[in-house]
Amino acid sequence: MWQHVFLFFAMTHKTITTVLFVALLLGHFTAAAQPQTIDTSDIVILYDNDVHGAVEGYPLMASFRDQMRQLSPNVTLVSCGDYLSGTPYGTVSSGSYLVRLMNAVGYDYVTLGNHEFDFGMQTLQQRVSQLKARVLCCNFSSVGQSHSIYPSYDIRRYGNRKVAFIGITTPDVPTLSTPTFFQGSLGRWLYTFYSTALDSLLQCRVNEALREEADYVILIAHVGIKDLPSIVARTSGIDAVLDGHSHSVIPHTILYNRLGKPVLWTSSGAYFHAFGRLVINANGDMTSDLVPRDSVVAFAAGTTAVDDTLAFIRAEFDKQAQAWDGHSTVALRRDDANGSFVDCTLGNYFTDAFRTVAKADIAVMNRGGMRADLLQGDLTLGDFLAAAPFQNRLCLVEMKGQALLDALEMGCRYWPSLGGGFLYVSGLTYEIDPNVNSPVVIDEHGIFLRVEGKRRVCNVRVWNAKKRRYEPLNPKRTYRVAGTDYTLLNKGNGHVFTGARIINADVCPYMSALLVYLDDYLDSIIGDQYLRPEGRIRVL
Secondary structure, eight states: OHHHHHHHHHHHOOOOOOOBOOOOOBTTBOOOSSOOOOOTTOEEEEEEOOOTTOGGGHHHHHHHHHHHHHHOSEEEEEEOSOOSSSSHHHHHHTTHHHHHHHHHHTOOEEOOOGGGGTTOHHHHHHHHHHOSSEEOOTTOEETTOSSOSSOSEEEEEETTEEEEEEEEEOTTHHHHSOGGGGBOTTSOBOEEOOTTTHHHHHHHHHHHHHHTTOSEEEEEEEOOTTTHHHHHHTOOSOOEEEEOSSOOEEEEEEEEOTTSOEEEEEEEOSTTSEEEEEEEOTTOOEEEEEEEGGGOOOOSGGGHHHHHHHHHHHHHHHHHHTSOOEEESSOBOSSOTTOOSSSOHHHHHHHHHHHHHHTOSEEEEEGGGOOSOBOSEEEOHHHHHHHSOSOOEEEEEEEEHHHHHHHHHHHTTTTTSOOTTOEEEESEEEEEOTTSOOOEEEOTTSOEEEEOSOOSEEEEEEEETTTTEEEEOOTTSEEEEEEEHHHHTSOGGGOOOTTOEEEEEEEEEHHHHHHHIIIIISTTEEOGGGSSOOOSEEEO
C-alpha cells in the first residue's frame, strides 16, 4: 500500500502562543466585550487569521457573514494569512481545496502569511490567480523593484465613507518558509520582505491611502506580537490592525502610534476558534470582539455553495486519507508526560524513520515540521498527513561533524523557548547547558552565519552500530545525515549545513518515510519501543 502513497506524493510533491490582552478604554475607541448594537449605517469588517486549512470553519464563517448582512449592508470579509497550509487538506491539494472554499464563501481581501509560500513560488502564483479575493501585501517585492508584487492596498467605499485596507506580512517569511524559494541558483536573493526598511515602506503606503482621502486605514497584517507593536509605534495614520501569525487571542486592545494616538489591535487566535469582528459606527467609533465559532449557527441560503464545496472536498480527501491502515500500541507525542518539549516520542519516531529509510548514520527533524500527535490505536493516511502535512522531501547528505554541531547550536538558540528549528535526532544524543547564552550569529534574514563564544550544546555523541554504543562526535569526520530538504538543503529555520554534499536529494516525501518505516521495518505496528522518550536530548 505504501508504494501507492509514495507515488501519489511524488506527483504532488511550525508553539502556539495565546495572549489575552485586557481591553482598554481610550479616546474615540470603545472597548467592549461585544460591539454596540449594529446599525444599518455601520461598517462591519469580519476577519480570520491562521486558519491553517481548518476547512470545517468556512460554512460557519459564511453564516456569520450572512447574519451580519441582515444588520448592515456594509460588510467586508478578510483573511490575515496562513490559510493554504497546515492540515492534510492543504497538503494533498497544495492549497487548492482551501482556495475553492474561500471562493465559495466570498472573501473580499486577503494578505499573505508565511505558510502561503509552503508549496513554492509557482504554486503560490497559481493559487493567487485562482482566488477571487484581492490579495494585498505591501512588503513582498522583487529585489531591485520599487513596487510590490501584489497591490499594497485598496480603498473601499461605504456610502460617503472610504476605508483603506493595507496588507502586510512578517519580514521573517524567508526563514519561516523555505529560504531557497526566494533565491536564484547561485544563492542570490530574488525577493525581499523589507526586514530593514519595513516601517518607512508601510508609512509611504499609509500616506498614499490618506492622500486618496481614505477616512480610515485598516491594516490586514500577518505580523504577530513580536513585531507588530513596534511597527505601530514607529508609524502614524493607521486606525486599526487585524493581525495574525502568532495565533494570539486579542479581542480588543490599544497600541500607540509615533504621535501618541491610539490604534486598535485585534487577533482571533487560530483554526477558526473564533471569528473576528471590527465595527465602525456612523460617528467613527471603533469596537472589536471575537465571536466563538460554537455560537454561530447555520444561517441563510448563501451557505449552500460552501456546504456543497466542503462536502466535495471531504469526499475527495477521504478517498485518499483512508488508503492506509496501521496500528500503534502507544501514543506518539511532541510533548512527554511532564509537558517537556525537549525529548519526545514523536520526534524519535520521525528521526528513526528517516535514518532507517535513508540508511543514514544520523537523522534530524525540525520541530516545526511535526504538526500533530500519532495517537494510540488504528492509524490512517489522514493521521500521518496531519502529523507531517507539508510537501518536504526526505534527503540524504554527507557532512562533517562540525556542521552538525553548528546546526544543533542553531536549533537551541531560542532556549528555553523552542522554535520550529529545534532539532530532534536519531543516531545521536546531545545535552543543552541552560546557563550559557546562545553564541549563534545570524544575518538580517535569520540565516545562520557562525558561532561566537562558548557553546550551549555539549556532550554530542554518535551511535556506533558495530560497537553498539555511543561515542563522541568527531567534528572532522564525515557522517551520512538524513532529514528533510527544508532543513538540510533549503535553509529552513535558518539552518545552514556548511559543506554538505548531496547523496540523494529526493529519497521520498518525508511523510511517506513514516509509512515505509512502519510497514517494512515495524510490521505495521508501532510498539513499546516508543512508549517513552529515550533521553536523546537532555538539559543539564
